[in-house]
Amino acid sequence: MKQQSVLYIRKSTQDQNLSFSAQEAKLRVFCEHQDWDVVEVFTEEASGAKDDRDVLAEAVSFASSRNAKLVVLRVDRLGRKLSTVARLLEDEGLQICVAELGECLDPFVLGIYALLASKERELISKRTKDALAVLKAKGVKLGNPNLTQAQQKGVASMKRKADVIAERYGAMINNLRLMGKSYRECGELLNLRTKKGSLMGDAGVRNIHKRWEALRSNQTSGE
Secondary structure (H helix, E strand, O other): OOEEEEEEEEEOOOOOOOOHHHHHHHHHHHHHHHOEEEEEEEEEEOOOOOOOOHHHHHHHHHHHHOOOEEEEOOHHHHOOOHHHHHHHHOOOOOEEEEHHHOEEOOHHHHHHHHHHHHHHHHHHHHHHHHHHHHHHHOOOOOOOOOHHHHHHHHHHHHHHHHHHHHHHHHHHHHHHHHOOOOHHHHHHHHOOEOOOOOEOOHHHHHHHHHHHHHHHHHHHHHO
């Protein structure tokens, strides 16, 4: 049987050149060259400076339970804090492979790369603070001067996105419910995912269904 592998893909909101699809494509090519089977893919949008990343924890647990290799594109995809990577290295049942380095690394070597990633994070933070200080000294007003308006637009945008999702999946969820399926089963059958890439739970699927029912009710009353 082939070696199993689990892909962990992380991007922050600032990552313009590291989309989920671009990372996954590179990781799948790497695993194919290694003749490994990809059994699961975990995606997460979060800062590398965060310690408590739920999807990373799920990926680590899944890989360890299957004796699979955890594959990432770069060391900084695991995190830009040395403490985060160090905690993963303490897990003797976990083997981490870095695609851009072309191999699964010894914990000592991986620790060195993690240290470099941590240092890079510190430098990025310092450059950002220095740039903001220069702008402030020049009298530039920082932040959004129309914060309330921006917040209102943000809420409206979120509602529109929620309506689109409800229109797309609401009828299918409704039909599955009529067939006796639970909300969790509906989510699994339709492969509904959260923004972090994990399978949507009961509450999320129920919210989509209820929103669809409300939209349908509004449409009926407006006729």
